[in-house]
Every structure is written in structure tokens, then in C-alpha cells.
Amino acid sequence: MSADRAADWAADWAADPSRLSVRYRITGRDTAEVAEAIRVEQTIEFPVELAAGWIQEEVVGRLERTSGDEIVVSYARGVIAGGLTQLLNVLWGNVSLFEGVRVTGISLPDGGASLRGPRFGTSGVRALFAAPRRALLATALKPMGSSSAELAEVAGILAAAGIDIIKDDHSLSDQPWSPWHERVARCSEAVAEANARTGGRSVYMPSLNVPAPEVAERAHAAKELGAGALMALPGITGFDAMRALADDDSLALPIMSHPSMLGSLVVNRAQGISHGLVLGLLNRMAGADLSVFPNHGGRFGFSEAECAEIRDEAVADRRPLKPTIPSPGGGMTVERVPEILDFYGNDVALLIGGALHRGDLATNAARIREAVEAAAERA
Amino acid sequence: MSADRAADWAADWAADPSRLSVRYRITGRDTAEVAEAIRVEQTIEFPVELAAGWIQEEVVGRLERTSGDEIVVSYARGVIAGGLTQLLNVLWGNVSLFEGVRVTGISLPDGGASLRGPRFGTSGVRALFAAPRRALLATALKPMGSSSAELAEVAGILAAAGIDIIKDDHSLSDQPWSPWHERVARCSEAVAEANARTGGRSVYMPSLNVPAPEVAERAHAAKELGAGALMALPGITGFDAMRALADDDSLALPIMSHPSMLGSLVVNRAQGISHGLVLGLLNRMAGADLSVFPNHGGRFGFSEAECAEIRDEAVADRRPLKPTIPSPGGGMTVERVPEILDFYGNDVALLIGGALHRGDLATNAARIREAVEAAAERA
Numbered sequence: 001m002s003a004d005r006a007a008d009w010a011a012d013w014a015a016d017p018s019r020l021s022v023r024y025r026i027t028g029r030d031t032a033e034v035a036e037a038i039r040v041e042q043t044i045e046f047p048v049e050l051a052a053g054w055i056q057e058e059v060v061g062r063l064e065r066t067s068g069d070e071i072v073v074s075y076a077r078g079v080i081a082g083g084l085t086q087l088l089n090v091l092w093g094n095v096s097l098f099e100g101v102r103v104t105g106i107s108l109p110d111g112g113a114s115l116r117g118p119r120f121g122t123s124g125v126r127a128l129f130a131a132p133r134r135a136l137l138a139t140a141l142k143p144m145g146s147s148s149a150e151l152a153e154v155a156g157i158l159a160a161a162g163i164d165i166i167k168d169d170h171s172l173s174d175q176p177w178s179p180w181h182e183r184v185a186r187c188s189e190a191v192a193e194a195n196a197r198t199g200g201r202s203v204y205m206p207s208l209n210v211p212a213p214e215v216a217e218r219a220h221a222a223k224e225l226g227a228g229a230l231m232a233l234p235g236i237t238g239f240d241a242m243r244a245l246a247d248d249d250s251l252a253l254p255i256m257s258h259p260s261m262l263g264s265l266v267v268n269r270a271q272g273i274s275h276g277l278v279l280g281l282l283n284r285m286a287g288a289d290l291s292v293f294p295n296h297g298g299r300f301g302f303s304e305a306e307c308a309e310i311r312d313e314a315v316a317d318r319r320p321l322k323p324t325i326p327s328p329g330g331g332m333t334v335e336r337v338p339e340i341l342d343f344y345g346n347d348v349a350l351l352i353g354g355a356l357h358r359g360d361l362a363t364n365a366a367r368i369r370e371a372v373e374a375a376a377e378r379a
Numbered sequence: 380m381s382a383d384r385a386a387d388w389a390a391d392w393a394a395d396p397s398r399l400s401v402r403y404r405i406t407g408r409d410t411a412e413v414a415e416a417i418r419v420e421q422t423i424e425f426p427v428e429l430a431a432g433w434i435q436e437e438v439v440g441r442l443e444r445t446s447g448d449e450i451v452v453s454y455a456r457g458v459i460a461g462g463l464t465q466l467l468n469v470l471w472g473n474v475s476l477f478e479g480v481r482v483t484g485i486s487l488p489d490g491g492a493s494l495r496g497p498r499f500g501t502s503g504v505r506a507l508f509a510a511p512r513r514a515l516l517a518t519a520l521k522p523m524g525s526s527s528a529e530l531a532e533v534a535g536i537l538a539a540a541g542i543d544i545i546k547d548d549h550s551l552s553d554q555p556w557s558p559w560h561e562r563v564a565r566c567s568e569a570v571a572e573a574n575a576r577t578g579g580r581s582v583y584m585p586s587l588n589v590p591a592p593e594v595a596e597r598a599h600a601a602k603e604l605g606a607g608a609l610m611a612l613p614g615i616t617g618f619d620a621m622r623a624l625a626d627d628d629s630l631a632l633p634i635m636s637h638p639s640m641l642g643s644l645v646v647n648r649a650q651g652i653s654h655g656l657v658l659g660l661l662n663r664m665a666g667a668d669l670s671v672f673p674n675h676g677g678r679f680g681f682s683e684a685e686c687a688e689i690r691d692e693a694v695a696d697r698r699p700l701k702p703t704i705p706s707p708g709g710g711m712t713v714e715r716v717p718e719i720l721d722f723y724g725n726d727v728a729l730l731i732g733g734a735l736h737r738g739d740l741a742t743n744a745a746r747i748r749e750a751v752e753a754a755a756e757r758a
Contacts, residue, residue, distance in 0.1 A: 037678065044523050044524065044548075044550065045521060046732070047733045050736050059522070079523065081553055081554045082554065082588065083553070083589070085591065086552035088615050088640060089588055089612070089615060092640050093614075094638075097642035097673055097679045097680075097681075098679070143425035145434035169425075170472065171422060171424055171458075173460065173461030173468070174462070175461065209461065209468055210461065210462070211623065212464065212620040213620070213623045233464075235475070236468060236619070238620070240590055240591035240616065241591040241616070244592045259475075260472035261467060261468070261471050263474070263475030264644050264650060267477070267478050267650060271647055353424065354429070358426065
């Protein structure tokens, strides 16, 4: 489905633009019964007949329509007051404990105007890298066990070769082999030196897989040490912690979302929340400028259709929310670049991992940069 | 399985007590292949043969054993350095994106000594309520839509009738009908007044379903306003945010964990993490003194065996971690009390919801208090 079609279809089922509308697919259960359970469970969680009449009318969720195995329930704006955490709670809180229920559509009240979403969006991120047309390139520093000096050396080589985003592998935290502050300082420095030599604009992006109360403070520390972007792990520290990073005007760095621990929300196809909504829309609502997810055909089991759904939810017109740049990874090689760009278009950040390290790192990185430039020329 | 058997069995499969050992059940996939993928994916995420020899030996996870469809992979302590967030990342980060993999056992290095776990534990919570033997009683203020004055009135009635923990319904956040600070002030006051009249020790427990950067500050605000306990939602703001609350010596309030959004981790039986580990052990590792989960036979689909597993993981001997009090809820009525106490024993906090509101609230609450006292006499 194209981005345009995704937007049309969103408009089609979500009746009342002042309410949060959620579309659920019900599998192996009585649709009417589950609809009734959901609209109560996600709001008053109380015997409906014992609630005041106006609460039954105004507060309890409203079943808007049933179509085959899908239902649409809408919720008043007051129900989701309290920020993104309460929006998530209404979207999936107790229903997450139901079997056979999957969220397949979300329509935000007033188009999501209460959420700022990505600070930079596609064009903002492109401006930072002075890359108006070509696909962006990202890679991860690894393997765990390497020293900060070793990782910084690799970061410098990758920056000099034209990789835009050089991020911590999501496995890197505060291990003895490369403590967090030391790594952030060394890698930021190495990337800055490479940029100074080449005139490039690469950034080092540390991981904020750190204790929850330190997420904001480490983000600021990273900026002071020279990091040019940040990676958040919403499956571990929560979508709202990422949202707070994106909304922080004194930080103002692009944010990449990593899918660690988010998998169980999506991979069980009769339960959870659809791939596109979690890795496209929720990340976007929570301010991710870039969203990492496993590409189809790699070592994870995401299908082409599911990856297309992520791409579409990341970029479909949901003004005032800016788009999020899809960042597919896993099994990415220079040979696959044309095929992958055919699929995602050039508004993408290719996440290249181990493949860069087979043979000469600088050569491999330069080849992939050439490949995306050539593709942008042809487009 | 009894708590003792759970402990024996844990000791049996976890070979090296200095390492994190994780047991995975593999469904519908080649066990050896998945084992190899997991030990790399959760550590270096890099072609093993390209890593230094010592990294292959010391950093990559180690396949400890295969037994039928189960495997045990262990991880060096250095790999999980960085706190609970990195422990979760190693436990379930990228593997969450695999189909057919479920975590069925966790053995913490040195018994979890780096984690403080619950501050109060069963005996500490019992001491707060001067309830050395009987089952504790908890209920939620609802329905959403009620004003703070209405909720406070209900809180006072419940406290006077002997309900120990009067918590916000997890749906209550910062809605216009009852803004968070107003509700916390009014309900704390109403419970304090009831205690002053009756000599009781009931507590009001507000929900910390608030913006992520405000979790700690609202917890302190709640304490200042008179709240005697706190409810955290680790599925929304993360397990580590809850851990930080529990570890905060200047706060020192009992913490209840609510399962909102955690469902998809457990309900798909061939994927995710077992019920007992998520709702028993992870909550306990993250400092929950009480863990809410849906009881079997209620409106959610948890089985008796799954509830027993939660109970066992909450309380099994994992010194130095104190036990977490299981708090089953959903479909709880006064008639079911004997059966439920038979199942969980008296070291439990029964979470009674809508049933209290059918008929006279004070009478219903007093009856359930009498029922748990009578059961403790008989035991």
C-alpha cells in the first residue's frame, strides 16, 4: 500500500477526528463480545451499568463499527489526557493481556496535534547531512569487547569513508571493555577529526541504553562530548522517555529508535500491534527521526508486506507530525543496495552491519556510499 | 510446582553461578541453529569468525546445554554491566524479534546481588499494615469520570472498612475529571482521616502513569501529599524506572507493579517470556513489593498453572532478593476468597474490583476483610 493509500484508508475508517480511534482485528473469538470488553476494559474497567449515565456515554469507549473480523473503538480526548503514557495505556494497556486481539489502525485526535513527533523529520535530517537526495547510511560500532580506542578508530574510518551515522551497537552499554563516557568521548572525537579532514558531516550516535533516571542527563552529556545524534531503546526505557528527548529544545539532536524488546508486540500475527504501527507510527509519535527495524530477507522473519507497512506508517501524511526515516537493517550488503532502494525509495537510512567488516572496512564503506549516490543520480 | 521445587530446578540447569543463564524453549525451528543465533545476537551481533579469539571465548554467549526443545545460554557478567536496562537487553532485546523463542528460565549471576529487589518484601509490607498473617486486601478507585471528591469519598469508605491498599485504577492519569495532583491530595487526606477514626493503617496508592521524566518527581510529590504506597506501570515507563523508585532511599514506599502493556510478552505461548518470569521474577528484580496479574478463572485467559508459576517466581528463594507479594485480580468476589487463598496461601494481596460496588460498598468491603481474617484463623 502506498503512503497515499494508507492516508486515505486511515481517513475512511476513523469516524470522528476529535477522538482517538483504534482498529482491532479479532481472531478466534466472538467479535461483539470482545468489542464490548475492550471499550470498557480500556476506560472505566468497572461494571458499566453501575456507572453514571454520562460516564457510560462520554467516558466508556464507543464501538464505531464492525467489519468482518475488525472493529473500531473510539475514545474521548479526555480519556487520553495525561500524555503519551496514558495514550499507550488506552491503546494497549490491559488489552495486551487478551489473546486474539491485534491493533491494526490508529487515528489520532486532531491528527496528533498534542504530540510534537520527530523534531527533524526527513528533510531536517537530510539538511544536517547535506544530503538532499541520496539514501543515508548508518552503521553500528562493534563487536562488544572492543576497547573505546578500537571503536573510535573504526568510527574515524567509517566517517572518513562517508557513512553518515556511526552508532553504538545496541549491545554496547557500560561494559568494562568500553565504559560509556569514555566511549562517547573517544568516538565523538574520532568522528570530528575525520570530518575536519574530509569536510564531511558524519555523526557519532551513542546508545542511551542506560539506567532510566539517567537517560536525559546522559543525552546532554553526550551532546557536550560531541555526539551528533542519539539512539533510544523505547522497548526498554519506554516510548515516553524517547519522546522527552525529542521534545527537549536544549538538546535538539536527531533521535534513532532501536527495536530491542519490542519484538513480542509485533511478531505474533494474531496478537499485539501491527508492525507498521509499532515501528512506524509509535516511533514517530514518540519523536524518532529514524526507526530501525529488521529488513525482509535478513535473519529476522519480517515479510515484505510488513516492511512496507512500517515504511508507509513512518512517512504517510499525518500532519502536523513530520515523517520518520525508515532504517532497515540486517543482512544488508552492497549487492542488495539497488533492490532495497527500489523497495524503500531514497528516503531511507540503510543500516549496514557486519558486511562492512568482511574485507577492507574503508573500501566497503566507500563502495556503499558510491552505490547510494549512483542510485540517487539515476532516480 | 512448589516454591522449593522451583528453586531446585533453577539450581539444576544453571551451570555457572557467576554468569547470567537464560533458558529458552524453541518451537518449530532448528534448535541448534537458533541457539547459535541467540548467543551471537544477544552479545556481539557480528560475524563470530571476524571477532578476536578472546571475544569469541569471553564475550559471545555460551551454549551450556540442549535438552529436547530447550537450550540454556549463559552470558558473562561483563556483558550485562550497565544495570537492569542492559540485563533486559541481553535477556530479550533482539531475540524478541525471533518467532518461536520463549524464555522459560533465568538464573542471575551471584543470585542477583547487583539488584536490590523489593525494599519491603512480604514481611516488610505486612509490618506496615500490622497484618502479620492474613491476606492483604487491595482495590482500585474507579470509574474514570468520577471527580476527585467522589473518589476520595470512596477511598475513605474503603479505608474505614479495612481495605489495606486503595489504589488508583490504572486507567486514571491526569484526566480533566480528576487531575492527578488534586486526586492524590484528596484521596490521601480521606484515607488519613479514616485511619484516624478507626486506628487503621490503610494507604492510598496513586498511579505513576505520568510522563516518563516526571515519574520520580511525582513519586516524591505523592509522598508529600500523604500517599503511603505507589503504583508503577513497567510496561509503559519501563522496569528500570520502577527499579529506581524502589531503590530511592528518600522515598522508601512500597511499590506495586501493574501489568498494563506487558501482556504481549506472555500471552503468546510459543514466544515471549513466561508468565512467571515477567510477572513474578522481572517485577521482583525491578523492586516491586506487590505484582498485579489477572487471576485464572476471571476475564483474562491465564491458566492455573501460569498463575502458580507467577506465585512461585514471586516468592521462591532467590536470596538476597526479598519476595514480591502476588496480587491476583479480575473476577474477585467474596465467594471466591476461600478457593483463592487455598491456591495462593495467605501471602497474597487480593485485588478486588467492581464486585465491591455491587450493593453496599462498606458492607462488601467489611465482608471481604472478615473473610480473609477468618481464613488466617483457620490456617
